[in-house]
Structure formats: C-alpha cells, structure tokens
Amino acid sequence: MNLSFLRKTEVLVALTIVLFCIIVGIINPVFFTVANVFDLLRSSIVMGIFAMGVLLVIISGGIDVSFTAVAVFAMYATVKLLNAYWVEAPMWVAFILAGAMGLGLGFINAFFISRFNLPTLIVTLGTLSMFHGFVLFAIGNSIIRSMPPSFTAFARSTLLEVPLSNGGVSRLHPAIFLTVVAALLTWLLLDYTMLGRGVYALGGAREAAGRAGFNIPRIQYFIYGTVGLLSGIAGITYAALGRQANPQDIVGSELNVIAAVVLGGATLTGGRGTVIGTVLGVALVVIMNNSLILLGIPTTWQRVVLGVIIILGTGMPALQAQRAQRRSQITEGIA
Amino acid sequence: MPPPTLHHRNHAVPIHLPRRTLQAMPTELAPLYSAAIAPDRTPDLVPDGAEPFVQLAHINKSFAGVRALEDVHLTIERGRIHCLVGENGCGKSTLIKVLAGVYPRDSGTVRINGRDYEKMSPIDSIREGIQVIYQDFSLFPNFTVAENIALNEQLADNKRIVNWKQVRQVAQDALKQIDVSLPLDARVEEMSVANKQLIAISKALRQNAQLIVMDEPTSALTEREVRNLFAVIRRLQARGIAFLFVSHKLNEVLEISETIMVMRNGHNVSDGDRAEYDHARLVFEMTGQSIREKSYAYTPAPGAQPRLAVDQLTVHGMLQDISLRLFPGEIVGITGLLGSGRTELALALFGMLPIASGTIAMDGKPVRIRTIHDAISHGIGYVPEDRLSEGLFLEQSIGNNIVVRIIDRLRGALGLTDKRQVTQQVDHWVDALHIKTGSPELAAKTLSGGNQQRVVLAKWLASNPRLLILNGPTVGVDIGSKNELHELMKALAQEGMGLLVISDDIPELLQVCNRILLMRHGRIEEEILPMATNENELAAKLIED
Known part of the structure; x- marks a missing residue:
C-alpha cells in the first residue's frame, strides 16, 4: 500500500503532539508525571471508541452526527432498565445491553440511508434530534446518581497502580483495553477484510463499488450498525467511569470526535483514513483539551486553540494536495 | 415485425429511416421473442463453420415508449477487432448495455459462446468473458494499482480476508500479460488517463476476458498513448481476445478495426469488413447525409x-x-x-x-x-475543454447556463432580473445555435455532448467577446454536431470576432x-x-x- 500521502498527515500530527508535549512539559513539569499520563489515557477511552466508529463512516464517504445521541440513549436506557429490573446484573450484561441498543439505533440510520439513498448528514442530523428527544421525553430527563453496584465496582477497578510521592496512588483504568481492542479490530477489519476494503471502495468510487460486486446496502448496514454498537459501549463506559447517567451528557461532543478523526488524516470526501491516524488525532485533541490548563491558559480558550489546530492540521495537507493536483492538471492539459 | 410502440410521447424522436438490408447477417434468424427460445438449439449455420462468439439478433429495446434499439443485430467473431460507430444517441451505449446484461432486452435473441440466453444478467455476461471498460474505467482512485487490478478477482472468489501478497502477485502477472510496467503501490488517482486504461484492461484480462468492450477509449489520450493502446490491443488480439470498440474518431476506427458496424437512430445501417469502408462512407452512414466541409477562407481587412x-x-x-x-x-x-x-x-x-x-x-x-x-x-472568452467540470452547471437549466454571464445586464425595474429579457436571450441562443432540447428549462446534463458544447458557446457568445x-x-x-460547430465558428469569425x-x-x-x-x-x-x-x-x- 502506498501511504505516502497519509504518512505525511500522520507524521505531521505525531510531530505536533511531540512538539506540544515538549512545550507543555518544559513550562509545567507536572505534564510528564505518571499521574498526568494516566489521566490523559483515561480521558481518551470514550473518545477513542467513538472515533473508531466515526472513522468507518468517514472513510465510506458519509458522516454520522447521531452517534452521541445513540450513546446517551443506550447508556441511559440501560442504567434505567437495570436499576428497575436487575440491579445486581454484572457489568458485561450492561455492555451487551447497551451495545445491542446502539446496534439497533445504528440500523435505523442504515435503513434510511440505504433504502432511500438519503444524504448521511441529513439522516443522522434528524436521528440525533429524534434519539435524544426520545430519551428526554420517554425515558427520563433527570440525572441518575444511584448506579447498579457493578458499575461502581467497575469504576474502581485498576489495571496499574503507581504510588505517588505525596503518599497517594495513581491508577490506570482497565477500560483503556476497550479502546485498544476497538482500534485493533477496526484496523484488522479495514486493512485485511474484504468488508473493510468495501468501506474504502464505497468512499472512493461508489458507482464502481456497486459494479465490482460489493453489496453496498450490506456494507452500509455494517458501517452504521458498528457505529451504533461502538457508541453504545462508549456510552455505558462513560456512565460507569463517571458513576452517573446524565441524559444531557455526551450530546454536543460529536464535532470534537469528528475533528479528531479528520485531524488524523481521514477526508470528509471519503476513501481515506487510517486507524493509526485516528489514534493520533484523538491523542492530539485529548492532550490539547487536558493540558492547556497546565500552561495556565484558561479552559475557555481550549476551543479556540482546537479550532486553530484543526484548520492548520487539515488545511495544510489539503493545500498540498490542491497544489499537486493543479500542477498535474496543467501538465496534463485538462484545464 | 417488432411489436408496435405502445406509448407515444410528443418529444419522442420519430424514426423514419429507410431500413437497409442486413447484408452481413450470417443466417436469417426467425424473430424470436423472449420466452420462445429453446435452450438446446443447434448452432446457426455460419458460412465458415466456426460460430461467432457473440450473436445478438433482432434486439428491441424501448425506454418509456421511446425506441432505443429496433431490430438490431451484432455479431462478433473471436479474436477480431470490431468497431461500432454512430453518433451520440444512436443506440450504441444501449446495445453495449444489453450485451453486458445491464439492460434487459424487450425482445430478440442473445447467443454467446454457443449458448442462448433467455435473460442475461451482468454476472452471466462476465462469466462468458465479456468485459466492458466504461469511460470512467470503474477504478477506485483511493486504491493502489495492485489492489484495483486484483480486487474483482478477490470479490469473485468470495474472499473474506485480503491476502496482500496475492494481490501484488496477481497485479504483477496481469501487467506482465500486456507487457506494461506500472508502479504497483501508487494510487490510481496519481495515474494518467492512459495508464488508468491499461489498468482497466489488465483487470479485465484477469477475469478471463474473451471480449473486451471499450467505450470511447481514445477520447482523452494523446497521439502517442493511442499508439501504445493499439499495440496492446493487437498483442491481445493475437492471443484470441476479441475487441469491440465504440468510437466516433473515424481515423482511429479505420486504423484499428477489422470489421465495422454503423448504427443510426437505433437501427443497424450497415456492417462489413474494414476494406469496404472509407471516411466518407462512414460519415455518410452515421449522419445520413454527406458532409463536406470547406476550409475557412480568411480575407484580411486592409490596415486593421x-x-x-x-x-x-x-x-x-x-x-x-x-x-x-x-x-x-x-x-x-x-x-x-x-x-x-x-x-x-x-x-x-x-x-x-x-x-x-x-x-x-x-x-x-x-x-x-x-x-x-x-x-x-x-x-476575452474561454471555452474550456473539460466543459463538464469547468464550462457548465450541469444540474442547472440550459437557460440559466446561457445567461449566467450576462444576468447582470438583464435587469428590469427595481434592479430585479427581468424574466422576459432572460427568456428572450435564452430563446435567441437556443435558436441561433440549434441547441436540440425539449425545453430550455431542462437541466444541462440532459443534453448530448455536442449540445452541451453549444450551451457553453452560447454562454460566451451572449457576452459578446472580441476574442x-x-x-x-x-x-x-x-460528427454532425462537429460540422455545425465548425460552421458556427467560421460564421463568428466572418462577423469580425477573433x-x-x-x-x-x-x-x-x-x-x-x-x-x-x-x-x-x-x-x-x-x-x-x-x-x-x-x-x-x-x-x-x-x-x-
């Protein structure tokens, strides 16, 4: 595979991360402490899972903005159901339940998109509102603070413990495995299965994909179903880590996740994007969001800085591509 | 007798051409309609004994009551280079799609490789070794050369897991078959049109192509690339692969083909050996009129x-x-x-x-x-070559395309656009340039290539350029439109434009x-x-x- 174009983007993001880390580390040495690194990892768990789903959609040439609503739906409904009917349920039941709900909601997106051939942004903008509205109207709009005991236990579980100099301990949460597994599976899927190649094919040349014999509706159901599934899992993880289920959480962060994926080199026109790039993109966004405070920059400025990084990070490769294209167009005389 | 046309729409193009004798038809096949085909018919009698690879006979096809093909036949021998010529809208593309199984025919017989097909699906066509290379090549710009070549094979084998080693191997073999070397790991979007075509051909070969159909293969190639393509085609022909070329570049048709078939308005006009044709005959049969262009006589104005x-x-x-x-x-x-x-x-x-x-x-x-x-x-006005991306708003109406450059001048009271003036301008140019359309309200993409080019011209002429x-x-x-465009250019020059x-x-x-x-x-x-x-x-x- 020739990844020279992507490699450029990925290297650029990686360099930005390194540079940023060095600057923050010099100004505030706290940045390089284990505690901070564990914090950063914890902060990327949920966004990382979301990002894998969003990556699939963007490669296929679509866009999904409803995944946060799917996550909230699955999270809130699962907690409410378990609280009502099976408080003692083990954590994996919660994951399965939320994942299944997410999958179902994802299929609703897929149905509209593949059956009626509607633009993905329109459909998911609609379902974002529908799903979230349904949660608030029909399931509940109050914050649930008493979580099933398995959630509390899950929140306390630890993968690694590092003693701190002040006598406390810093813990790494095992949920990071969910993100790692999601990333690994997505990578294997995209690069080594025909289904994954179909996702790229759909984003690269939709008509040709159909002619070549890819089953486009199946691929679409797969994509939007997977986004739903991952969102359900991400939602329940979010609730467990935060020890509460708030129906107003998560929704509104869709653009952050999409920005991370785009920063990682996926193009909104489809056909391009890699898991490595997305992981780097998520890392960059999380580090930015969590570290500006270490620099003494007010949190309100985070969004401004993030915006600048998005424009620089996605604008530069795009400009390069434009220039290259212009050059080849002129030499080919198509103009 | 073909069944009568059921619906008649006002804008349906009336077909009133004299029917020509189908001289080259090997046998007189009885008109057979859909279900009436016996599965095990003995091969038709062919003079030289060998049965042609493709025999389509008495093909009829209508779209919403408009006849696209009427009693059309097509015979392609193995290992021969066959050219199908005709003007835009003559039914060439429809015929190819019938052959490829993309369109079901209304009636007629399809016999490929000695087998009669009552219905033909795209898969049947591919299984028989018919590979159509469409003008967009059906390639994936974001995939590498290697993956593009090997992809269909992987799909056909119902593979679930991609074996990248095998992909490279397949691609390497395929390119070797046509004696071409291309960077396997480069993305197809970085390749020239000519290379994309070679990639499409090697892809077709990997699927055991017996007949490669190419739709306007040379329209975006340079002279040298055309030579190169022809060399590849001749090499493959020597190995028994047949080609069906669809083109309206007559010099190239005459150069590469061994047999030629001319179509006009959904009918066969003639077919036969290359030797029976020359430029003038092709033009005459394609357009139904003889076109002889006079060269442009320019008389300089003294002291200009x-x-x-x-x-x-x-x-x-x-x-x-x-x-x-x-x-x-x-x-x-x-x-x-x-x-x-x-x-x-x-x-x-x-x-x-x-x-x-x-x-x-x-x-x-x-x-x-x-x-x-x-x-x-x-x-100064500029009519670009790539009118699809630079010259026209394809989704917009023909009328809007014509007035887009002068819309500021067509204002009435209150500075609002004056509908009457717009209509006047549009009607004037549609008329002056003979733009063939049912209504200028239709989207520009509904026009044929020649008429689209006229709209681009109209857009510039409306703004009255000096150069x-x-x-x-x-x-x-x-050809017909080309000639009219040439005459138009000469007329513009004669009026003093450069x-x-x-x-x-x-x-x-x-x-x-x-x-x-x-x-x-x-x-x-x-x-x-x-x-x-x-x-x-x-x-x-x-x-x-």
Whole structure:
C-alpha cells in the first residue's frame, strides 16, 4: 500500500503532539508525571471508541452526527432498565445491553440511508434530534446518581497502580483495553477484510463499488450498525467511569470526535483514513483539551486553540494536495 | 415485425429511416421473442463453420415508449477487432448495455459462446468473458494499482480476508500479460488517463476476458498513448481476445478495426469488413447525409489593427517568449502535444496563470491580464475543454447556463432580473445555435455532448467577446454536431470576432483555421498554413519531439 500521502498527515500530527508535549512539559513539569499520563489515557477511552466508529463512516464517504445521541440513549436506557429490573446484573450484561441498543439505533440510520439513498448528514442530523428527544421525553430527563453496584465496582477497578510521592496512588483504568481492542479490530477489519476494503471502495468510487460486486446496502448496514454498537459501549463506559447517567451528557461532543478523526488524516470526501491516524488525532485533541490548563491558559480558550489546530492540521495537507493536483492538471492539459 | 410502440410521447424522436438490408447477417434468424427460445438449439449455420462468439439478433429495446434499439443485430467473431460507430444517441451505449446484461432486452435473441440466453444478467455476461471498460474505467482512485487490478478477482472468489501478497502477485502477472510496467503501490488517482486504461484492461484480462468492450477509449489520450493502446490491443488480439470498440474518431476506427458496424437512430445501417469502408462512407452512414466541409477562407481587412498582439510572453516553467498576432476575422489554431504549452497559453491569456513577462494588447491597446475578471473585461472568452467540470452547471437549466454571464445586464425595474429579457436571450441562443432540447428549462446534463458544447458557446457568445479562445471545441462531439460547430465558428469569425482554437484534431485544424501555430516545449515552433500542408504531414510534425 502506498501511504505516502497519509504518512505525511500522520507524521505531521505525531510531530505536533511531540512538539506540544515538549512545550507543555518544559513550562509545567507536572505534564510528564505518571499521574498526568494516566489521566490523559483515561480521558481518551470514550473518545477513542467513538472515533473508531466515526472513522468507518468517514472513510465510506458519509458522516454520522447521531452517534452521541445513540450513546446517551443506550447508556441511559440501560442504567434505567437495570436499576428497575436487575440491579445486581454484572457489568458485561450492561455492555451487551447497551451495545445491542446502539446496534439497533445504528440500523435505523442504515435503513434510511440505504433504502432511500438519503444524504448521511441529513439522516443522522434528524436521528440525533429524534434519539435524544426520545430519551428526554420517554425515558427520563433527570440525572441518575444511584448506579447498579457493578458499575461502581467497575469504576474502581485498576489495571496499574503507581504510588505517588505525596503518599497517594495513581491508577490506570482497565477500560483503556476497550479502546485498544476497538482500534485493533477496526484496523484488522479495514486493512485485511474484504468488508473493510468495501468501506474504502464505497468512499472512493461508489458507482464502481456497486459494479465490482460489493453489496453496498450490506456494507452500509455494517458501517452504521458498528457505529451504533461502538457508541453504545462508549456510552455505558462513560456512565460507569463517571458513576452517573446524565441524559444531557455526551450530546454536543460529536464535532470534537469528528475533528479528531479528520485531524488524523481521514477526508470528509471519503476513501481515506487510517486507524493509526485516528489514534493520533484523538491523542492530539485529548492532550490539547487536558493540558492547556497546565500552561495556565484558561479552559475557555481550549476551543479556540482546537479550532486553530484543526484548520492548520487539515488545511495544510489539503493545500498540498490542491497544489499537486493543479500542477498535474496543467501538465496534463485538462484545464 | 417488432411489436408496435405502445406509448407515444410528443418529444419522442420519430424514426423514419429507410431500413437497409442486413447484408452481413450470417443466417436469417426467425424473430424470436423472449420466452420462445429453446435452450438446446443447434448452432446457426455460419458460412465458415466456426460460430461467432457473440450473436445478438433482432434486439428491441424501448425506454418509456421511446425506441432505443429496433431490430438490431451484432455479431462478433473471436479474436477480431470490431468497431461500432454512430453518433451520440444512436443506440450504441444501449446495445453495449444489453450485451453486458445491464439492460434487459424487450425482445430478440442473445447467443454467446454457443449458448442462448433467455435473460442475461451482468454476472452471466462476465462469466462468458465479456468485459466492458466504461469511460470512467470503474477504478477506485483511493486504491493502489495492485489492489484495483486484483480486487474483482478477490470479490469473485468470495474472499473474506485480503491476502496482500496475492494481490501484488496477481497485479504483477496481469501487467506482465500486456507487457506494461506500472508502479504497483501508487494510487490510481496519481495515474494518467492512459495508464488508468491499461489498468482497466489488465483487470479485465484477469477475469478471463474473451471480449473486451471499450467505450470511447481514445477520447482523452494523446497521439502517442493511442499508439501504445493499439499495440496492446493487437498483442491481445493475437492471443484470441476479441475487441469491440465504440468510437466516433473515424481515423482511429479505420486504423484499428477489422470489421465495422454503423448504427443510426437505433437501427443497424450497415456492417462489413474494414476494406469496404472509407471516411466518407462512414460519415455518410452515421449522419445520413454527406458532409463536406470547406476550409475557412480568411480575407484580411486592409490596415486593421491586430485583435490580439502578444509579445515575448513568458510563464515560468510553461511558456517561453510567445509572440503572436491575431486579426479580427481570423481563426488561428494552436496545436502541439499535451504538455507543449498549448493549454497553458490559453490559460495565461485568460488570466489563469501568472504571466512573468511580456505584453498583451487588444485592438492596439496594451492590457494587463492577471485574473479571469481582467480577461473577461477586455472582451476575452474561454471555452474550456473539460466543459463538464469547468464550462457548465450541469444540474442547472440550459437557460440559466446561457445567461449566467450576462444576468447582470438583464435587469428590469427595481434592479430585479427581468424574466422576459432572460427568456428572450435564452430563446435567441437556443435558436441561433440549434441547441436540440425539449425545453430550455431542462437541466444541462440532459443534453448530448455536442449540445452541451453549444450551451457553453452560447454562454460566451451572449457576452459578446472580441476574442474567443476555444480549447478542444469538439472533443467528444459527434460528427454532425462537429460540422455545425465548425460552421458556427467560421460564421463568428466572418462577423469580425477573433478565434483562437486549441486542438490536436488534425482534420479540424485544417478545416477551420486559416493559420496553425505548432507549439513544442512551451514555444511556438512553426507557423503552418492549412493549404500548404496535409493531414499526414501535420500529424508527423505534431508527434515529432
């Protein structure tokens, strides 16, 4: 595979991360402490899972903005159901339940998109509102603070413990495995299965994909179903880590996740994007969001800085591509 | 007798052509309609004993009551190069899609490789070894060369897991088969059109192609790339692979084909050996009329200022010291290979490339052209070659496309656009340029290539330019329309407009221009007068390096 174009983007993001880390580390040495690194990892768990789903959609040439609503739906409904009917349920039941709900909601997106051939942004903008509205109207709009005991236990579980100099301990949460597994599976899927190649094919040349014999509706159901599934899992993880289920959480962060994926080199026109790039993109966004405070920059400025990084990070490769294209167009005389 | 047409729409094109004898039909097949085909019919009698690979007979196909094919036949022998010629809308593409199983036929018989097909699906067609290379090549720009070549095979094998080693191997073998070397790991979007075509051919070969159908394969190729393609085709033909070429570039048709079939208005007009055809016969049969173009006679007006005077124009890396004069009423051709600077010259004059040094004067007045806006305000119009992406708003109506450049002038009271004036303008140009459409309200994409080109022309003519630059004015336009466009260009010049025509269509240059400038490596090499040269000589000069 020739990844020279992507490699450029990925290297650029990686360099930005390194540079940023060095600057923050010099100004505030706290940045390089284990505690901070564990914090950063914890902060990327949920966004990382979301990002894998969003990556699939963007490669296929679509866009999904409803995944946060799917996550909230699955999270809130699962907690409410378990609280009502099976408080003692083990954590994996919660994951399965939320994942299944997410999958179902994802299929609703897929149905509209593949059956009626509607633009993905329109459909998911609609379902974002529908799903979230349904949660608030029909399931509940109050914050649930008493979580099933398995959630509390899950929140306390630890993968690694590092003693701190002040006598406390810093813990790494095992949920990071969910993100790692999601990333690994997505990578294997995209690069080594025909289904994954179909996702790229759909984003690269939709008509040709159909002619070549890819089953486009199946691929679409797969994509939007997977986004739903991952969102359900991400939602329940979010609730467990935060020890509460708030129906107003998560929704509104869709653009952050999409920005991370785009920063990682996926193009909104489809056909391009890699898991490595997305992981780097998520890392960059999380580090930015969590570290500006270490620099003494007010949190309100985070969004401004993030915006600048998005424009620089996605604008530069795009400009390069434009220039290259212009050059080849002129030499080919198509103009 | 074919079944009668059921619906008649007002805009349906009436078909009133004399039916010609189907001389080359090997046997008189009884008209068989859909279900009436016996599965085990004995092979038809063919004079030389061997059965042709493809035999389509008495094919009828209508769309919403409009007849696209009427009693059409097509016979393709193994290992032969067959050309299908006809103007846009004559049913060529429909026939190919019937052959490819994309469109179901209304009636008629399809016999491939000795088997009769009552119904044919795309999969059946592919299984029989029929591979259609469409104009967009059906390639994935974001995939590597190797993956594009191997993909269909992987899909056909119902693979779930991608074996990248095998993908490379398959691609390498496929390219070796046609004796071509391409970088396997490069993305297809970085490849030239010619290379994309070679990739599409090797992809087809990997699927055990017996017949490769190519739709307008040479329309975006340079002279040299066409040679290269023909060489590949002949090599494959020697191995028993048949080709069906669809083209309206008659010189190429006559060069490559062994048998030719002409279609017009959904009918077979004639078919036979290449030896029976020449340029004039093809033109006559395609258009139903004999077209003889007269070359353009330009008479200089005494003491006139040059409309365009360019001196020592340089664009870094593209154009070197270009000087030229163009007088009102002149049609000057600019020719050269791709990359010779012919397009760059047009772009520089239209403000699309930064001019490093040199001067430009219009009607004796020096002008500065740094943006497209500058060019337009000095009365320069530019009709790009790629009208689909640059010249037209395909989704917009024909009328809107025509008035888009002058919409500011068509205002009535309150500064609002005056519908009446717009309609007047649109009607005037649709009429003047013979744009064939049911209504100017229809989207521009509903028009054929020739008519789209007329809309682009109308758009510029409406703004009344003093100098009109046309880049490949008749690329992808069929012969009848081409001729009309040429006549139109001559008429415009005669009214005093200056025309700069960029083209590598040699007959076109000779017929339309009163002078031809040959470009090479960003310089004007030579001025050629059409009367002092001929097609072969000009062609030889063009490909000289």
